[in-house]
Amino acid sequence: MSGIWVWVELSDGKAAPVSVEALGAGRALADELGTELSALVFGQGVEEAAEAAIHHGADQVYACDDATLADCRSEPHAALVSQLAAEHEPIAILAGATASGRDVLALAAVDLEAGLIPDCTGLAVEDGAIRATRPVYAGKLMSNVYADGDTMLASLRSRAFPAPEADAARSGEVINIQPAMAAGDISVEVLGLEASAGEVSLADAGIIVSGGRGVAGPEGFEPVRKLASTLGAALGASRAAVDAGWIPYARQVGQTGKTVSPDLYVAAGISGAIQHLAGMRTSKVIVAINKDPEAPIFKLAQYGIVADLFKMVPALTAELKKRL
């Protein structure tokens, strides 16, 4: 067994940010274990992405350029991952914990009868074995997991690992391979894709400004939205605001929504229910603005302001604008 592998998720021919982070994490593991890092780059028109994977740390790339792999369907991707892994027996296969990354790893894990570790926020080598750390029970506990078996599969949480700088001087080998499934054998067909264009994706956002029950209505999100756009941040929400119908579910941060770890999380009018904290606990800096000085969110925050968000949030936006 040798080698660390990273399954690279492509969108519009480019690696997803979390895949680049996974290449960085994989590089560190490979160096520590004295082995090679391989990137798996499957899709349609993969040449540039294969080159970029090398610049981001891969020693070699298994590239498969085929129409069946264009839209990240889990079946053909996983079939190819398992086929390659059965042949080469890598130590670990990493992928971003995105919708597609999770599915591809889960399907491959069954084929490989391999241990699967979800949503890792830390990876380390201990006595020659890889130890993965992941938050469980709404992030209250950290679980250290080891895989027992041959190849270990792990999905990595977005923004939990630093993205490596691209180094155009790096070189490596691109090995072109054939797909493992024929188009007619795939029982899922993608008819269309609807991306929430123009807005910063929550998982990839460096800064998130969220509103909760305290915004008191759909129009109450306006000041929160203004602060977010002034900060160049993504807009988030608590479950209470989503359930009330003030903002779409896609914006929900929390246990039944998205899990995020931005550098800065601004919670406006969010009390800090455990299920919300589960989704944003790993944010590096948390700012809480709430009328209620007893709100649980203050226990997690680094900076707290007890104030009416409708007055405080516009004041922050105004102060920011002064500096632009």
Next chain:
Amino acid sequence: MLRIVVCVKAVPDPKEAGRIRIDPVSRALVRADLPLVLNPLDKNAMEAALELKEQFDAHLSVLSMGPPPAESVVTECLALGADQGYLLSDRALAGADAYATAYTLAKGIEKIGPADLVLCGRASSDGSTEWVGPELATLLDIPIVTMVKEIVECTGEWWKVKASLDNGYRVVRVKLPAVLTVTRELNIPRTLSFSGIIQARRKQITQWGIDDLDVPEEAVGLKGSPTIVSEMTTRESKRDVEMISGTREEMAERLIQELADAGFLSSS
């Protein structure tokens, strides 16, 4: 007849998650005193199944794996309108990871009989690996669509659904039999009715152990789990909060200055 199996999990009440702690001596998770409830997203899977049952001639089985007290969530699903309830319960099943859970559920589904549609919540509120659905599909050798937020067409062999992605969604066609995992957006789960509760009393829950499933002890539970949890640690989440006070303008200036000093405003 459309044969539907909904897989559900009994989880410690998420509202009580604040009470979960680690025993300082044994380092084991103390959650025995937490009430078990139906995993929130499994309610959406149940609701989808019930709506399909209202629309078509369908038979709805509900399947769970867990300790004997997990029977309560199966009963709840029967009260909601499921036709038959199954609980896979055996000492040997304890400690299962996502893979061993999917393996056991797959054996249960095979024993129940062929299913056209298997529905699961996208994730459980306690383990939240989101892997049981896809692993189950692979073990049953049928396709999977995860994070289904809308069932657009549900007639014939190919169904059309909308499945969420991290930033948007896609419209996919999937060939039945298939496993679908569902998100909260799919529907608003109904609440229990009094008549449903009365009717559930007349429905039997079938309990199967590993002998009934004809699976070896090594393939299930902790022994059949390829991941090993070595230890749990409490997250040091205690931060020192700095409360900012003063006039509104002073507070705004102070906070923005702190954020600027920390480098957050560098790009602007």
